[in-house]
Amino acid sequence: MATFVLMPKLGQEMTEGTLLCWLKQEGEDVVKGEPIAEIETPKVTAEVEAPADGVLLKHLVPEGATVPCQEAIAVIGAAAEDIPPLPPKFPTAPASAAQEVPAPATPFTPGADHAEAELSAAGSDGRAGRPQRAGEEGGRSVPAPVPEAGGSKFGYVPASPLAKRLAREHGIELRGVRGSGSAGSVRARDLQPLIAASRRLAPLDVPPGAAPLPQRGIVIPHSSMRRRIAERVLQSTQRLPHFFISLDIDMGEALKLRAGAAPRLAQQVGVEVTINDLLVKAAALALRQHPLLNSSWTDEGIRVHAEINIGVVVALEEGLIVPVVRRADEKPLAQVCRELRTLSTRARDGSLRRQETSGGTFSISNLGMHHIDRFTAIINEPESAVLAVGSIAERAVAREGQLLVRPMMTATLSCDHRVIDGVVGSAFLNRLREILESPNLLLVEEPERH
Amino acid sequence: MPEAAQRELTFLAAITAALKEEMARDAAVMVLGEDVAVGGPFGATRGLAEEFGTARVVNTPISEGAVMGVAVGAAVLGRRPVVEIMFIDFITLAMDQLVNQAAKLHYMSGGQLRVPLVVRTQCGATGSYAAQHSQCLEAWFLHVPGVKVVMPATPADARGLLKAAIRDDNPVLFIEQRGLYWSKGAVEEGEAGIVPLGRAAIRRGGEDVTVVALASMVSEALSAAGQLAEEGISAEVIDPRSLHPLDLETIAESVKKTHRLLIVHEAVAQGGVGAEVAMQAQLAAFNYLDAPVRRLGAPFTPVPYSPVLERGYVPNAAAIVATVQQLMRE
Known part of the structure; x- marks a missing residue:
C-alpha cells in the first residue's frame, strides 16, 4: 500500500511549510526514518523523514512550493505500484508526518433518511423498490470531490466563495490557511482569527471622521514572518499587563x-x-x-x-x-x-x-x-x-x-x-x-x- | 378597522372563505370541477352552490382536459374561473389546455387575450393515497412561462394568496398540500390579509443557516429550527409562498447574512424547485456562500402506499436537523 508523506506540523502555530529541496529523487529507495526532504517554516528548517520503507514513487510538490501542513508532498510505495490517483487531505491528521491511504470512501452514507436527499429507486435494470443511495446529480453515485494534493502546486486553494471574498477583502493569503471544510476547503470560520488580527492591524482602520489614507504609495505584502511577529506582539501587548x-x-x-x-x-x-x-x-x-x-x-x-x-x-x-x-x-x-x-x-x-x-x-x-x-x-x-x-x-x-x-x-x-x-x-x-x-x-x- | 377581525380557521375553511368572499365580491368568479357543487372530495367548495347557484358552481364530467378547456375559454371571455383538479396527479390530463393554451394565449394574441384563470389542486403524500394520488408536481409548471405557481403553508396565506390569485389576470396554479388541510390558524376577514404573489414570508429569523421550505415543510423546518436552536444553530426559515414569481430578494438577503442555504420540499429532490432556488440564490449571493447549497426532498422513487414507507418518504424535521448539522460542518 502506498504511503503519503505529509508536510509535517512542527508545532501549534505552524500552518504551512516550504519545500526547500528534495534529498531523495523519484525512483530512489528510501528507508523509514531516512531524511527525504528539507523544509522551511518562517522560523526554522527541518528534515522530513520517510514514514515507511519503499521507493519514492513521486514528488507531489516542486522545490520551493509552500504547502499547508498535513498535505501530501510525496508518495512512497512498492517499486511497480501505481500512484493512488487522489491523495487525500486529512482535516484532522495526527501529528505523524505520514498517513496510510484510506480505502476509498463508499458513496453509501448511512445517516438520516433524507440527509442525502437522493434515493434512486428504479435503476436502468428496473429493480424498483431496492433504492440505492446516489449522489446529488442525476441519480448516479458521484463521490465527493477531493481536491488534488498537487492543488497548491497549481496555485489552487479550495475555499468557499465567502472565504475567498473575505480573504480578498482583508488581504489574506489563502494558501497556507488550514481549511476545516469538506476535503480541507477553507471556510469563513478558518479566516476569523486572521481577520480579527488584520482588522486590529489594518492601517485602513481609520477612526470615523478621520481623513482617508493617501491613495498613493506601495503596499508591502505581509510575509509569514511579518504576520507572525504582528500576531505575537499584538497578542502580548493586549493580553499582558506590562x-x-x-x-x-x-x-x-x-x-x-x-x-x-x-x-x-x-x-x-x-x-x-x-x-x-x-x-x-x-x-x-x-x-x-x-x-x-x-x-x-x-x-x-x-x-x-x-x-x-x-x-x-x-x-x-x-x-x-x-x-x-x-x-x-x-x-x-x-x-x-x-x-x-x-x-x-x-x-x-x-x-x-x-x-x-x-x-x-x-x-x-x-x-x-x-x-x-x-x-x-x-x-x-x-x-x-x-x-x-x-x-x-x-x-x-x-x-x-x-x-x-x-x-x-x-x-x-x-x-x-x-x-x-x-x-x-x-x-x-x-x-x-x-x-x-x-x-x-x-x-x-x-x-x-x- | 372592521377588516382586521380575525377568526381561527382550518386551511380548508380558509380556502372556502376566500372563494365565498371573491364570488360575493365579483360576479365573474365561478368554480368548476368534479363534484364541486357538493363540496368536492375534501369539502373545499362546500356551501358555494347553495349560496351562488349551480350556474357559478359547476359540476363537470370526469374529464380534466374538458374542464380546463372550458375554463380557459370562459376566462378569455371575461369570467374568472377557479377550476378544481381533484389531485395534482390528474393534471397530466389537462396539460395541453393549461400549458399550450392558458399559458400562451396572452402572448400569442399580442396581449389581446387575457386568461384570468385559477387552477386549484391538492398534492402531497399523506393518508396512503399511493403513487398516483400523492405527488408534488409543482416544479413542472415553473418551467412554463405564462403560469404563476403558488403554494401556501398556512390558513391565512391560503385565503390571502387565493384571493390575490383570483384577482390576477394570469393563469395561476394554486397548489394546496393535503396534509395541511386540517391545520388551523388565525385568518383575517374582508379585504385584509390579501397576500400579494411573489412575496416570501420569514417564518423565523436566524443567523447561521437559511432554510427555504415549501408548504408543509414550513412547519417541519420550524420544528427543526427549534431543535437546532438548542444546539446553538440559529436557522432562518423562509416560506417563499409563491414559486413563480419567486421572492429571490428575501432569500438572497438571508443567504448574505447566514452564508448557508438549504431548500426543503416534499417533492422529489431531483429536478425539483430546490434546484431552481439554489441556482438563483447562488447567482445572487455567490460571494457570500460559505458552504455548498443543499436541498432536501423526497427520494427518487414513486410515493409508496405502505403507511410506514410513506412516512419514511416524506422529509421531516429530523431530516432537516441532520442536513443542517451536516451543512454547518461542510
Missing part, C-alpha cells in the same frame, strides 16, 4: 573582563566574547536566585520553569527571530559564547531548527550596537519578562561626592505584572547589576541548583 523598570549598570569591569578573557576565549572557542554572552550568562545566574522572572502565567497557577533557557533576539532583514540558549545557567561562559555564536549564524542564514527557537523562559533584546540608550521590549509569551539593553556609553556618574566618567549601560526590564511585582523585578535587576559589576562571578563554576 510594566517597566530600568537601572544603569557600570560596565567597566565587564569590559575589562571581556578584554582580558577575550584572547583565551578566542583560543578556546574560536570567537570573541561579546557583551551579549556576558548578558546571557549574567541573566541566567540572576534568574536562579529570582525564579519568578523565569516563569509563566497559566490558568492553574504560575509555572516556575525548571530550566533557564535564555532567548536572544536576532534581527533579520525581514524581521527577527529568537534562538534559545538552553540551561544557560549551568553552562560555562565559554560554552554559552560558542552556542550563541552558532545560533546567531544559523539565525541569519535561516537554518535554525525548531527546537533551537522554542522553549525559551526569558529573553534579552540588545539594541546597544545601534546606539540606542534605552528602550522597552515586548514580552515574548509565554515568558513573563524580557530584558532590553541599550548601548554602553561613557556617562558622567556621581559617586561618593566625585564626578566620574564611566561606561554605563541602561537595562530595562519588562514584566508581566500578573506574575511579577515591582519589588521582585527590582531585586532581579539589582542582582543582574551586581553580577555585571563584579563579572568574576560569571567565571565561577556555580554549584548545581538545589
